[in-house]
Amino acid sequence: MNTTRFAFQARYFLFWLLFFVVTKLLFLLYQWSDTTSLPLSIIAQVFGYGLRLDASATAYVCLLPFALLTLGSLVGPAFPQERLVRGFSAVAGIVLSFLSVADLALYRAWGFRLDATPLQYLDTPGEMAASAASAPLLLLTALFVALLVVGWLLYKGLVGRLAPLPLHVGRGRAGLIGLLYMLLLIVPLRGGVQQIPINQSDVYFAPQLFANHAAVNVPWNVMNSLFLQNAGPNPYHFMPDTTAARLVAALYRPAATPLPTPTLLRTPRPNVLFIILESFTAKLVGSLGGEAGVTPTLDSLSRTGVRFSHIYAAGDRSQKGLVALLSGYPNQPTTSIIKYPRKTERLPQLVGTLRAAGYSSHYYYGGELAFANMKSYLVAGGYDALTERADFKPAEQNSKWGAHDHVLFQRILTDLERQRQPFFVTAFTLSSHEPFDVPMRPRFPGTKEASLFRNSVYYTDHVLGQFLHAARQQPWWNNTLVVLVADHGHPQPGNTPNYAPKKFHIPLVITGGALLPAAQGRTIDVIGSQTDVAATLLGQLGLSAAPYSFSRDLLRPAARSFAFYCFTDGFGLLTPQNMVLYDNVGRRVIHKTPGTTASQVQLGQAYEQVSFEDFLRK
Template sequence: MKEYIGRIYELLKRIGIILLFFSLSRLFFYLFNLSLFSDIGFFHILRIMVIGLRFDLSVIVYFNILMILMHIFPLGKVYYNKYYQRTISFLFISINTILISINLSDSVFYHFTQKRSTNDVLKFIFISNDALKLLPRFLLDYWYLVIFVIIIVYAFVKLNIKIGQRLAPEIKLTYKQISFRTLSMLVILGLCLLGARGGIQLRPLSMMHATTYGPTKEVPIILNTPFTLMTTFGHGGISDYSFFDESELRQYYNVVKQKSRPGNLNKRNVVIILLESFSKEYVGSLNNYKGYTPFLDSLIANSLAFTNAFSSGYRSMDAIPTTITSIPCLIDDPIITSVYGNNRYTSLADILKHESYETAFFHGGTNGTLGLDGFVKSLGFERYYGRTEYGNDNDYDNYWGIYDEPFLKFMIKKIGEMKEPFFAMEFTLSSHYPYSIPKKYENTFKEGPLRIHRVVSYTDNSLRKFFEEAKGEKWFRNTIFIISADHPAQSVIPGAKGNINDADNLPDNSLLKYYKNTSGRYAIPILIYQPGDSSLNGIYDDVFQQSDILPTVLDLLNYNGKYIAFGNSALDTTTVHAAFHYVNGLYQITYKDHCLLFNGVEPTALYLRNDIDHTSNLLEKEPAIALKLENILKAYLQEYSHRMRKNDLQIKTR
């Protein structure tokens, strides 16, 4: 009996060691991203770390169940067999080193994505070669993570030795001892079941449970990445939400669009340019400072500029479908790789193709990157131009594809071969990690507080050269240009000044803090430019999201057809103008001066947008506003879930 209790004690020591390393990796996550959690004090972080143990224990039990069984199975001398012991040691060291390494690595990724990694990261790794190409550069840039992983492996090995492997005692199992061991094993397995599901609540532990412990911004610290990967694996869809009957639903939000206006389609050309990783924070004219985008600033002065514009998400694979189809991503996986990837969507390319437009999609990346070439063709683009079609790898950046400047020049050439009217869409790539620029520009653009600032300036300059050359083309003055970031990127730490050339080139600290809350983190520049059309000049300060681009373009073209869109035209003053997001397991609506967070059942928080740290929850103080936003969001979710699940995203009579 004493011998078996000793084995259980060894198991508890091993689990305790794993919990300790999970806690240390959580502390590292917090410290590495301190700029995003600057208002969370030391004692509060201790509370969060204690709460996080519940999520740590769940994933530890799931991944270590074989090791646990090998400890508690009612064996005699077999337990002390050297191969049996080596197997336990191997499982203990290998599995948990991988788990902790994933947790540490995500401390870096979080700075780019603003969320714990989920199943979509695994899909990115396995459907694309880009992850393998970036790995050497990532290891070089974040060499200290490699050192930490080596230290962890060493620590696990040393601690495993210290736990000790005793010599096999003389064991003669009696009926009483076998009964005790069997009963103990069943009790421990019961406790493991309790730990794995996170308690005795009705539903097993999920990411959503973390939102019950405090503000949304604390959720990523409470969670751990192995847990978020595990709980989102194979769960790419959205729940079936039903809140209203059909007549009531349309009162709050209507996704079926049709305008009746005089006149025929205004067949102007349409060019959409998606800029990789262009945060609103980087644009000087939108933040009252110098900034890193002088050309974009000059274009904004002659365009319809959306000063409260938001991306659909934090991934390029969210922005592209949203911009083309007006459907945001409110699920863990990108729509392109999700269970809804083969749905039939209403697409701007398809609509315009039926109006005799020629259509083409441009992206300088290696063909097949993100599955873009196949996806955009399914949306109605007749041609796809990528790295293969460009045909000159002298301009290859060795990571993602062709540098922006030469590829934008190539785009002008190919547009010149298209018949008018045409719809062309470009997705740039140079301002993506690892931020490579051509050698001839290495001393041209200054470093800012962030490494991305220099390459943002390079892409901005590439855009300037594109417009300078395009001005000489016959199609230029008959073209509507829509320029939007695909998503934001890293944000500067408020008050930080590094050892850099342009350290003082920063927005106000209050803006920097705003760009880190659950609403402001999605802020991007969007503008519409029509050469020679003064009616499209000025500031649009209502909320505008990427999903609003499709209906706005169709309004500008005087399109009278019926279609489905989850966004609304900026020209329509009678409808709801809001942004919708999926934030760490919660749904969010940003509307006028407020943003509301909703867990699928009830609201969890209501904040003023100028509450930059989201510290004052107004749910009880402003119930009327909370109810209004809740109903709009519920209607939106109901339409989204029903139509995505039923593949009901096109007007059937079309």
């Protein structure tokens, strides 16, 4: 077709975008039995939500052709730019068509979209061939050829030939225009101009898992998983698997003479208000031995609720804390399971367990849930509703991250008047995240990071107190249990080393109108982790915590009291008697308390080995 020289790149981009839309349609048709279970509105949204990820994949594919066209404009007719672009397009079309068709069969067998998992089987081609033996190879081959034909027709009809440069346009100007096209690719490549680059969370929109899977762009998913590859073998293999499993199992063995789990609640099925406090470190909580006066609300609640004095974060990032708290699942040293939707879909979540017990649910966050792939994790969990940054008015988005915590708490307070009981409502604060720009007069002087951090923690604690004061006036309060816990600690104040236990020490307080008067003011001194919150809560609700295999009830004495956490490629293991910090890269102990034996080092290694092996197998 005839086209102007400078429309070529726009048409080329559109060609690949339409090609990915065609592959999405092919997927829905091939998985027809699943597709027919979806309402038409959801099917339409598969294309709508998936378009951003399709555009991102398109931008990646266009990078090299756009560079070739820019170079050709600068060099002149001697450079075979059109032939190179057409050759690249042919190769890319074959590769992307093959991936798309392979995904059709693998999804039916595996239940997740194609990623880097097949690379695990390259060294066992016999097993790989056996796995594919039942696939309808003739049909898949026909679909592969058909997709190539459709791609060729699209290219011929939409892209066409590259027109020569207009006589009045010099090479320099043409090269500049080509460079501008390349720079414009940044926007679709990132998925837009938002703060956080696009990821799978942006296409997870529906309660139907198949709809979310259908919206994913397969080539994008494959490349993303290649960069996030953690398929094995287990790099943290220190001992025979049977030895590691035996040592870890001993940590969860009940005490020799187990006592009955104490009941803290006045009712067996209270509402649960689960509040996750951004970066709340024990170093700023006076009731935990930290600085006085920074968290007066939390300190007061520690005196009137149930305080857990020795709780440690499982990791050092929000997304890691989220999985540890809501799924009772350990962290990984150099990655996070939340980056892998296929894996997180296999995790238990509190929201799912409570939904089966008749609870309604809602998740609140003032920022963007796409951050660190949190949204895909939460959607897979099955929350009835998600409220995030886009759901607040522009005037309410008064923080760099979104809506400040007083806005968040006011929204929750208003919504809870209509929330069906019993409810499980999760709220995640954000104002105490960098850059600590809270909307109140400074309580603590200074402009250094530690002072700004103190002020942000004080602000969140203050508005939390206002929220709970108003909540006590509500009819649902007397039947509500409130769980207050941090997502992780913080190096400030004091620039605590990233591996030190002090950085991971966090508050955990249980309060609310559903507490028995006899439970108020109680302190639990057992050493525990974020991963233990799930089993502890479920134990009070009389629900089974069996799916949460790495979680233990802190109110039910066990044979061993411990906390395990991960820092960047290392771990810490704390017991009442000892502490050991281990560096995986150097394969050495960073620090240990006097009296720590080699068996405790081995115990930490065993826990890391077993938990990471479980991550690999998810």
